[in-house]
Amino acid sequence: MITALLRLPEDKRNWSPETTSRTAQDMVAECAILNGSTADVITNRTFPADFDFADYGRQKAVLAQHGDAVQSLLQENTARAIAAIRAVPDEDLQVEVQMPWGPMALAQIISYPYWNMSYHEGQINYVASMLGCLE
Template identity: 40%
Template sequence: MSKTNSMLHQSVESLKKATQELGEKASWAPLGKGRTALNQVAECALITGACIGIIQNKAVPEMDWEAFGKAQDALAADADAAYASLISNTEGLIAALEGLSAEDAAIEVTMPWGATYTLAGLADVVYWNNTYHEGQINYISTLV
């Protein structure tokens, strides 16, 4: 899993760097309606944390999107907390992945958006989500 760990760490560092480069604009919402960079970092932290639970329980729970949104808003309000949560949850995800047996790694789960992944494949979900939002944040940087 060393390559996976490296990719996850790199995606976190790139996401954090892109957001920090915005400075005070990290909490700016395009057109007053779009998502802020910090809101997107908070989402990445929470999705990573949710994947830890999915791996531990070997199942996807019912998602309470209202509670998710409130947690996301609270985390986005504090940049240091958002970064710390992203880093901590990434370490937790790596530990959960490393703890999977080969048999458990192959267990398939269906995510709330309908896509099916193996438990080991949740690393790809997190990596994709982080890099996607890094791109969105880099786009925000062109607008400020």
Template identity: 35%
Template sequence: MTVQEFQAEKIEGAAKLLAFWLGAMPEEKQSWIPALEGAAGLRTAREQVAECATANRFFTALLRGEKPALFRPFEVKSEYASLEDAQADLIASAAECAATIRGLSDENLEKEYRLRWPMTGYQVIEFPYRNMTYHSGQINQLQLLYGDVEFHIPKA
């Protein structure tokens, strides 16, 4: 298995897991922000999923050699009409990113990409996975904050 294939599979798996955890939340909690004294920058679960889908597309464009639009994570808002739309968008963005990564040469992984700082392709292909797993944890924390202590795990 190549590094590209390994990372592509991890990205697709992270998207499916994040989509699952979003679906484990009651519909009304997917757009809920807890009222926490002194907290700043809190976002809904759907906004976090929208950010992940946007980030996946940002990194896909970057890896394709395109100039992606400026990405500001805290400005991404959710306009999903339903849970199914959010899940489908996230999974589609991860599939597109994974397909791009599978098509990268080893030279692309050694290449330097410019973001806010220089990064190799090896570093860039980790970001979609790390971002989605980070937000999976945040969504799990939201579940705890509204009182859901069940351990949600996919059946398959």
């Protein structure tokens, strides 16, 4: 994901093709924050009752303005997510965790960082293709 982000010219990392579109840095900031949150959910087997979605949005907006910080947090929280995933024994994969939108099996939760980062990396690469930055 960082490779895709760095493929974009620096002045285009916080650019979007439409006013309703998200920037590449915003998508990376989402993954950076949520990989850490997901690591916590996996480790604690519970979604925090005090999770504030509005505060998350504010944190993401601020983080997206700082390129080095967003990349560092992505690396740090991805490493945390990987460690949390590796610590889950196979027999716990069907354990259900109550999420705000309903119960999810731990197997589904541990796949979230992968598919979310893959999805957003594809979006960043699409922006790169629009800008002629793909090799």
